[in-house]
Amino acid sequence: MPVSLSLLLIAGVFITCGVYLMLERTLSRIILGFVLLGNGVNVLFIIAAGKPGLPPFEGSGDPAEMTDPLPFAMVLTAIVISLGITAFGMALAYRAWQLFGHDEVPDDVEDRRVLRRRRRRTTEETEHLPWSQALTEESRRGALAQSQGLLAHEDDDPLGSDLTSAEDVPQDATEADEGGAPPPPRAGRRRPDKGGTRPGDPPPGGRGAAPQTAQAPQSAQDMGSIPGAGPATDTDREHTDGRSEA
Amino acid sequence: MSIELLLALPVMLPLAGAAFTLLLRHYSRIQLWVAILTLTAIFTVSMVLGYYVSQEGVLVLQIGNWTPQLGIVLVADRLTALMLLVSSFVTLAVLVYSSAQTVSENTERTPVAIYHPTYLALVAGVSMAFLAGDLFNLYVGFEVLLAASYVLLTLGGSASRVRAATTYVIVSLLSSIIFLAAIAAVYSATGTVNLAELALRLDGLDPGIRMVLELMLLVAFGIKAAIFPLSAWLPDSYPTAPAPVTAVFAGLLTKVGIYAILRLETLLFPASQISNLLLAAAALSLLIGIFGAVAQTDLKRVLSFTLVSHMGYMLFGIGMVTQMGMAATIYYVAHHITVQSTLFLAAGLIEHRGGTTNLIKLGGLQKLAPVIAVLFFLPAMNLAGIPPFSGFIGKVGLIEAGIQYDRTSGWFLIAISVLTSLLTLYAIAKIWNRAFWQEPSAEIVARDVPLPKVMVGATAAMITFSLVLTVLAGPIMTYADNAASSILERTPYVSAVLGDEAAGELQYRIDDAGQRLDGDGQEVDE
Numbered sequence: 001m002p003v004s005l006s007l008l009l010i011a012g013v014f015i016t017c018g019v020y021l022m023l024e025r026t027l028s029r030i031i032l033g034f035v036l037l038g039n040g041v042n043v044l045f046i047i048a049a050g051k052p053g054l055p056p057f058e059g060s061g062d063p064a065e066m067t068d069p070l071p072f073a074m075v076l077t078a079i080v081i082s083l084g085i086t087a088f089g090m091a092l093a094y095r096a097w098q099l100f101g102h103d104e105v106p107d108d109v110e111d112r113r114v115l116r117r118r119r120r121r122t123t124e125e126t127e128h129l130p131w132s133q134a135l136t137e138e139s140r141r142g143a144l145a146q147s148q149g150l151l152a153h154e155d156d157d158p159l160g161s162d163l164t165s166a167e168d169v170p171q172d173a174t175e176a177d178e179g180g181a182p183p184p185p186r187a188g189r190r191r192p193d194k195g196g197t198r199p200g201d202p203p204p205g206g207r208g209a210a211p212q213t214a215q216a217p218q219s220a221q222d223m224g225s226i227p228g229a230g231p232a233t234d235t236d237r238e239h240t241d242g243r244s245e246a
Numbered sequence: 247m248s249i250e251l252l253l254a255l256p257v258m259l260p261l262a263g264a265a266f267t268l269l270l271r272h273y274s275r276i277q278l279w280v281a282i283l284t285l286t287a288i289f290t291v292s293m294v295l296g297y298y299v300s301q302e303g304v305l306v307l308q309i310g311n312w313t314p315q316l317g318i319v320l321v322a323d324r325l326t327a328l329m330l331l332v333s334s335f336v337t338l339a340v341l342v343y344s345s346a347q348t349v350s351e352n353t354e355r356t357p358v359a360i361y362h363p364t365y366l367a368l369v370a371g372v373s374m375a376f377l378a379g380d381l382f383n384l385y386v387g388f389e390v391l392l393a394a395s396y397v398l399l400t401l402g403g404s405a406s407r408v409r410a411a412t413t414y415v416i417v418s419l420l421s422s423i424i425f426l427a428a429i430a431a432v433y434s435a436t437g438t439v440n441l442a443e444l445a446l447r448l449d450g451l452d453p454g455i456r457m458v459l460e461l462m463l464l465v466a467f468g469i470k471a472a473i474f475p476l477s478a479w480l481p482d483s484y485p486t487a488p489a490p491v492t493a494v495f496a497g498l499l500t501k502v503g504i505y506a507i508l509r510l511e512t513l514l515f516p517a518s519q520i521s522n523l524l525l526a527a528a529a530l531s532l533l534i535g536i537f538g539a540v541a542q543t544d545l546k547r548v549l550s551f552t553l554v555s556h557m558g559y560m561l562f563g564i565g566m567v568t569q570m571g572m573a574a575t576i577y578y579v580a581h582h583i584t585v586q587s588t589l590f591l592a593a594g595l596i597e598h599r600g601g602t603t604n605l606i607k608l609g610g611l612q613k614l615a616p617v618i619a620v621l622f623f624l625p626a627m628n629l630a631g632i633p634p635f636s637g638f639i640g641k642v643g644l645i646e647a648g649i650q651y652d653r654t655s656g657w658f659l660i661a662i663s664v665l666t667s668l669l670t671l672y673a674i675a676k677i678w679n680r681a682f683w684q685e686p687s688a689e690i691v692a693r694d695v696p697l698p699k700v701m702v703g704a705t706a707a708m709i710t711f712s713l714v715l716t717v718l719a720g721p722i723m724t725y726a727d728n729a730a731s732s733i734l735e736r737t738p739y740v741s742a743v744l745g746d747e748a749a750g751e752l753q754y755r756i757d758d759a760g761q762r763l764d765g766d767g768q769e770v771d772e
Contacts (some may be wrong), residue, residue: 022416022420027412027416030416030419034419034423037423038426041423041426041427041430044427044430044431045430045433047430047434048431048433048434067436070316070433070439071433074429074433074439077382077386078426081389081393082384084393085389085393085396085419085422086393088393088396088397088415089415089419092396092400092408092411092412092415095400095403095408096408096409096412099408100405100406105412105413105416106409106412106413108413108482109409110481110482110542110547193430210592217461232266246447
């Protein structure tokens, strides 16, 4: 089967760019990557249709010389499906932006907990010990007590070890936090960080103590020029499950 | 009116129901009843289909009377009918369960109006994937169920759900694209997407091209089925959804992937050279999944990890490609859909009573809520494979098939299966110890919420269904055995779609021992 080189090149370029964009961390770029990838794959279908021929209308010519219509039918279906999915993806990105102030793809809460646990072990300078002795008797008893629910939750593990507290955890400092805003102190990690997109504001120390009501108008004022920023604060409050305030 | 028209109902009914419930969005009670009625109808239809198919053989519906080469065909053989039956029962029970939950909590935050239509669209997608007679229709079925699952996962749009859904959506997008690219490649290599025609034409392809096509499709299905290297998305995204939604996802969506792999490895690429790869993936899924489950401290996460782990059992049966392995796999799929959904429903009950699924905060539920203890204990023991439950029967079937298989890889996997079963018991015992024994915290004692009878009833119905699978294990195994021999032989499927003449042109079939035979009964060397 002869294949059109230009179509193949177009598909290749689309798919390359699509894969590149899909590897980004912002959801909107990933969605763009998905659109490009989808278009590249659709071009692959057109290649699969083979050599172009006569339009495939009944009785308009010799069927052997007609273009194969089936791949085009499939491409149409695929386009419609990716349109719907893209719309959903953009809505999801918008919602993430409303809630978090950016649409970075978050790390998994559990992964971050595991990472933090390893960091903590390293700082305790236990890496020289064989692993069996790395846990002291005291910490072992503490872990047991904690597992039995006898101790209050360890305060150096603000995430908790479950998903119920996951709702209150802010995003990691990411690309969107331009200007390198200092990572918020652990005690203050209760609410999604609305102000994180601006460098150094609000001051790290006051974040945890300051009540949300005091912070919200300030954020709204600062972000007032951005459409959607005002309602974002309200929707956030409405949807954060109320557990952190309780 | 011919019986074939019944095949369209499992897809048409829920779609019509979805449209209807969307129109009735201001009347949530009527919505619920329409949805229940639709799913009951599907359940009845799949029972009729199951009976008919086991008596008369494969059913084919050509939509619009187009020829199979050009049009869309819906095909139901024994495997399809069984999957439809189990899935319609599970979706019905979960819907009834969720009716109590959406009423009792978070009513003001959850947009209930879109819950029922989306749920029915999900059912339509699942049925379509099971019934699809061509690859592209399978793709469309997948997309329908995925689009519905995105909406269900982000229901309410709270921060945690948006966070969890983001990963899920991106991974699913990627798998859809890979699937679509694979279809394009298959079409350019063979000129068709009809499964029966593909079975004929793929046999004649160059082994290298065959393998590329097979691997592309396998990656796409493997992501959906959460097979180990492609499974990391599952424990991140499932646990945050509402309990009934997680139950349906865990029970059904991964099994749709397994069903697709089952068709791929029998109808399209019989006893291919990658069966060892499947066995390796099965072993890794079993081990990594269960280690993850043991390490977790959140009930729903433990269950999600056991889900990843137990996908390995089904892949084990598929990888052996013997008749006994396939039969045990088919039985195991039916068992696992039921038991995994039941466990998530029970987890929902625990969350309802205890206010959390964090095992560290839970405790003392055995005394506080003995009903939940029973409702959790039975499916948990079933999952761990304690006799006499269906999990035990399925695992014994798989292990026996492994012994018959009699290769090093088979023995290796038997050892891992047994170890996994033991570790599952350990994970379950850990949940039991933390959530049901121990001293309850004052918080839980104070939180004395009554259990809605509907939720308890629906969970009990699911347990009854799994007990039916246990009691009727003999007939069901015979049914699964027939299903397995028919999918391994391949001719019944192809001749039902394309006619006997075409079926005669099939180059390969698989014998009981998993060897690929050509038309004269000679073994084929790779």
